[in-house]
Structures are given as structure tokens and as C-alpha cells.
Amino acid sequence: MxxxxxxxxxxxxxxxxxxxxxxxxxxxxxxxxxxxxxxxxxxxxxxxxxxxxxxxxxxxxxxxxxxxxxxxxxxxxxxxxxxxxxxxxxxxxxxxxxxxxxxxxxxxxxxxxxxxxxxxxxxxxxxxxxxxxxxxxxxxxxxxxxxxxxxxxxxxxxxxxxxxxxxxxxxxxxVYKYGEREDVTRQLADEFGWQVRVPFGYRILDAKPDSGFVALVKEQPSRWCFVYWEDGIPADALTENWVLAKRDEITRRFFDQDRIAPGEVEVFQSDFSGKLAMVLQGLWENEAKWTGGPFKSYAFVDLHLDRFFFIDVGVFSPNKQKEPYLRQLDLMANTFKTAGEPQIN
Structure with missing residues (x-):
């Protein structure tokens, strides 16, 4: 240099x-x-x-x-x-x-x-x-x-x-200029065994621990970070087709029939908080509501817990730039860690 x-x-x-x-x-x-x-x-x-x-x-x-x-x-x-x-x-x-x-x-x-x-x-x-x-x-x-x-x-x-x-x-x-919702971060760790650093302005919209699903949201513009988890899924099951189908399954159950816009997604591997993850990046849509926007997802198996995690962020902000908001959400998602893990990001 x-x-x-x-x-x-x-x-x-x-x-x-x-x-x-x-x-x-x-x-x-x-x-x-x-x-x-x-x-x-x-x-x-x-x-x-x-x-x-x-x-x-x-x-x-x-x-x-x-x-x-x-x-x-x-x-x-x-x-x-x-x-x-x-x-x-x-x-x-x-x-x-x-x-x-x-x-x-x-x-x-x-x-x-x-x-x-x-x-x-x-x-x-x-x-x-x-x-x-x-x-x-x-x-x-x-x-x-x-x-x-x-x-x-x-x-x-x-x-x-x-x-x-x-x-x-x-x-x-x-993102963290105005502080953090440390109470929400502690709640996530205590009740679900994982956490993210939650910026001020976000709240838990939906929590279904029996189904392994929690969604954090913030308005103006509408944006989310949801975490889904499931035990017993082997790491070698995470093929490209499998993770694409899994996202559609999760959003169909918990996100009002949202789905990946056909042909509008890229899948690749990358590091996520020290773990190898399948990354999905593309567009989501809801045909019934005529809505859509960008999303990014991380799918991986925590081998120590034998637990599959799917972490997803997305934005709905018509007629506005969305890349900066998606980047903020991505940085928030990358603070994810399970209970007892050191913070990497």
C-alpha cells in the first residue's frame, strides 16, 4: 500500500x-x-x-x-x-x-x-x-x-x-446513531436463543416461537428483518432450489402469500457471521396486493445447535430509493448471533 x-x-x-x-x-x-x-x-x-x-x-x-x-x-x-x-x-x-x-x-x-x-x-x-x-x-x-x-x-x-x-x-x-432497543435485543436472546442489534425505531411485529418465526419491522418506509428457525435440517440439504422453495414456503405462511418474483433472484454462497451461508438476493412480490420490492436472505445451519436459520430483510418503498434501506437492514442482519456466541459484526 x-x-x-x-x-x-x-x-x-x-x-x-x-x-x-x-x-x-x-x-x-x-x-x-x-x-x-x-x-x-x-x-x-x-x-x-x-x-x-x-x-x-x-x-x-x-x-x-x-x-x-x-x-x-x-x-x-x-x-x-x-x-x-x-x-x-x-x-x-x-x-x-x-x-x-x-x-x-x-x-x-x-x-x-x-x-x-x-x-x-x-x-x-x-x-x-x-x-x-x-x-x-x-x-x-x-x-x-x-x-x-x-x-x-x-x-x-x-x-x-x-x-x-x-x-x-x-x-x-x-443506523445506530439514535441508540439501540437493548430491551428488544435481550428479549430475543432470552425468549428465542438468538439476537440481533435492534436499532431505535424497530419493534417486534410478530413472534411465533412454536413455529420458529419472529419479524422485526420499522415504518416509513416499510421494512423488515425476519428470522425463521427449524431443527433437524442437514447442511447438505441447502441446495439452490431448496432455499428458493424454503423462502416461498416461509413467506407464504407468515407474510401474506409473498413470493420471490419469478426470474428475479440471484443465489450464491458467502460468509455470514462466521458461518457459510446460502445468500438469496432479488425481488419479492405479492400479486394480490400489487406490492413488491427488494429482499436479501441468508440460509445456513448452525452445526453446534443442529438448527437451520433463515434470516431475511426486505423493503417496500414505492417511488423511493431502496438500496440504502436494504443496506441498513443487511448490516442489522449481520449482527445476528446465537446465545453464547461472541459478537462478530
């Missing part, structure tokens, strides 16, 4: 002096999903398709919503538009480019790092809290525009993952 110098910024020295140091660093500004790219206008048209392909992944809710939105900015307008206070900043330029962006890039890298880049040892890096709190700065460079593009493509997964982690950390802080 590159060593980025915070104190030797020749074009923006006045900005750094003005903002102080330590705890006096200003808060970052702008939407958490925006990524501001500082690149010379003459080079941006070559970088743009690659950068958008990496960060502007899409989620159907059922409208198309972008995970991140890429914005182009110019180094010459750093002070006017307060670019260095943005939450996500990506600086792209060849290391020896004779452009304002190239000059800026060299000013924030040590001479040693510059030489490492020229010799091909370093090219992509990121650093937190450089000019503002809760900020993520990316640097993408190389010896030519073509090499920079190749370097960005080669690190595309790691770049997106770093942006995702930073955004999730900010969103998690926002």
Missing part, C-alpha cells in the same frame, strides 16, 4: 493549514455512495468507462439503482468545490503526467513511492481519513494512461471491496 503524505501538499497547503490537525479534522461531506474522481479532462474519457464499470454496479429494486455513483472533478477546482472533504476521492494520473492532476498526485506521494511506481512496484492504494473524517482516498497511477487503466482493472475487486467496507462502516454508524 502506498505511503501518502498528508502534510506535503503543495497545491493545497493553505487548505491543510486552515483545517488544523488531530481531532480538529473536518467531517467528510457528500453522499456516502458518491465517488469523486480527480482526473485530467484530457485523460478522463479513457478512464471513465473502466471506473464506472467497477463502482457503478446495479441493483434492481425493481428500479435500477447504482451501488455507487461516479462523479468527475478537476484538481483546479479543489478549493471552490471542497473536493478534499468528499467521503470518497479517487485520484487518477500517470506518475509523470504534466497536467494539474499529475502535479497534484506527485505532491501527495513521497519521492520513494514515486520511484517505486516508476519501477512498477506500486500503482494502486487507498488510505482513510487523509483530509477529513470518515474519508477514503484512492490513488491509481502508473507510467502511462494505458498502464494506469490496466492497473485499475487488475485491482477492480479490491477497489470495490474497499469502497463497500468504508460505506458500510459509515452506514452502520448512522
Amino acid at each position: 502506498l505511503s501518502i503524505r498528508k502534510a506535503t501538499l503543495l497545491p493545497v497547503l493553505a487548505l491543510l493549514v486552515g483545517m488544523g490537525c488531530g481531532d480538529r479534522m473536518p467531517d467528510s461531506v457528500g453522499p456516502a455512495q458518491d465517488i469523486l474522481v480527480l482526473a485530467d479532462l484530457s485523460e478522463w474519457e479513457k478512464y471513465e468507462p473502466v471506473v464506472r464499470d467497477i463502482f457503478e454496479k446495479e441493483l434492481r429494486t425493481p428500479q435500477i439503482e447504482k451501488i455507487f455513483s461516479v462523479l468527475h472533478g478537476r484538481v483546479e477546482e479543489i478549493e471552490i468545490h471542497k473536493h478534499l472533504k468528499r467521503k470518497n476521492v479517487l485520484v487518477i494520473s500517470p506518475i509523470d503526467s504534466q497536467t494539474p492532476t499529475g502535479d497534484f498526485l506527485r505532491s501527495i506521494l513521497s519521492p520513494e513511492v514515486g520511484e517505486a511506481i516508476r519501477s512498477g512496484q506500486s500503482n494502486i492504494s487507498w488510505k482513510k481519513n487523509v483530509w477529513a473524517k470518515e474519508q477514503l482516498l484512492f490513488v491509481a497511477t502508473g507510467n502511462s494512461v494505458e498502464e494506469v487503466i490496466s492497473n485499475i482493472r487488475g485491482e477492480s475487486d479490491r477497489l470495490f471491496a474497499a469502497a463497500e467496507r468504508a460505506r458500510n462502516k459509515r452506514i452502520a454508524k448512522l
Whole structure:
């Protein structure tokens, strides 16, 4: 990872002096999903398709919503538009480019790092809290525009993952900003043997312990997190077709005949609170009520308890963006743990 110098910024020295140091660093500004790219206008048209392909992944809710939105900015307008206070900043330029962006890039890298880049040892890096709190700065460079593009493509997964982690950390802080329903969390642990960190504003809508079902909800917009559990299901039973049918079975019983919208779901494996889970992500619908929206589910077997869990989050919010709410719910779901387990998230 590159060593980025915070104190030797020749074009923006006045900005750094003005903002102080330590705890006096200003808060970052702008939407958490925006990524501001500082690149010379003459080079941006070559970088743009690659950068958008990496960060502007899409989620159907059922409208198309972008995970991140890429914005182009110019180094010459750093002070006017307060670019260095943005939450996500990506600086792209060849290391020896004779452009304002190239000059800026060299000013924030040590001479040693510059030489490492020229010799091909370093090219992509990121650093937190450089000019503002809760900020993520990316640097993408190389010896030519073509090499920079190749370097960005080669690190595309790691770049997106770093942006995702930073955004999730900010969103998690926002979710619990107004406190937690610790009484509800304790109730879940005491009565059902599992818990999630319940943010303020959520309540238990439905609890059927004999049927292994609890639903937590919050209104405006309507959103939920439900947990279903069942004993005696072997882990090897969790095939793609089985978990899809299981969700429809659960929602048919407890959620007014909701179902997965045909052809509108993706199934894959991922880690969930330290366990391997089948993940379902797609659209739900209720034909009778003419409603629908996005959902995400985790299905796994706790081998210590010999218990199958199905954790599901979803949103109903017509004519509004739903991806941010689904992300908040997903972060809440990922605080799940059974009684006696350490908290992972």
C-alpha cells in the first residue's frame, strides 16, 4: 500500500493549514455512495468507462439503482468545490503526467513511492481519513494512461471491496446513531436463543416461537428483518432450489402469500457471521396486493445447535430509493448471533 503524505501538499497547503490537525479534522461531506474522481479532462474519457464499470454496479429494486455513483472533478477546482472533504476521492494520473492532476498526485506521494511506481512496484492504494473524517482516498497511477487503466482493472475487486467496507462502516454508524432497543435485543436472546442489534425505531411485529418465526419491522418506509428457525435440517440439504422453495414456503405462511418474483433472484454462497451461508438476493412480490420490492436472505445451519436459520430483510418503498434501506437492514442482519456466541459484526 502506498505511503501518502498528508502534510506535503503543495497545491493545497493553505487548505491543510486552515483545517488544523488531530481531532480538529473536518467531517467528510457528500453522499456516502458518491465517488469523486480527480482526473485530467484530457485523460478522463479513457478512464471513465473502466471506473464506472467497477463502482457503478446495479441493483434492481425493481428500479435500477447504482451501488455507487461516479462523479468527475478537476484538481483546479479543489478549493471552490471542497473536493478534499468528499467521503470518497479517487485520484487518477500517470506518475509523470504534466497536467494539474499529475502535479497534484506527485505532491501527495513521497519521492520513494514515486520511484517505486516508476519501477512498477506500486500503482494502486487507498488510505482513510487523509483530509477529513470518515474519508477514503484512492490513488491509481502508473507510467502511462494505458498502464494506469490496466492497473485499475487488475485491482477492480479490491477497489470495490474497499469502497463497500468504508460505506458500510459509515452506514452502520448512522443506523445506530439514535441508540439501540437493548430491551428488544435481550428479549430475543432470552425468549428465542438468538439476537440481533435492534436499532431505535424497530419493534417486534410478530413472534411465533412454536413455529420458529419472529419479524422485526420499522415504518416509513416499510421494512423488515425476519428470522425463521427449524431443527433437524442437514447442511447438505441447502441446495439452490431448496432455499428458493424454503423462502416461498416461509413467506407464504407468515407474510401474506409473498413470493420471490419469478426470474428475479440471484443465489450464491458467502460468509455470514462466521458461518457459510446460502445468500438469496432479488425481488419479492405479492400479486394480490400489487406490492413488491427488494429482499436479501441468508440460509445456513448452525452445526453446534443442529438448527437451520433463515434470516431475511426486505423493503417496500414505492417511488423511493431502496438500496440504502436494504443496506441498513443487511448490516442489522449481520449482527445476528446465537446465545453464547461472541459478537462478530
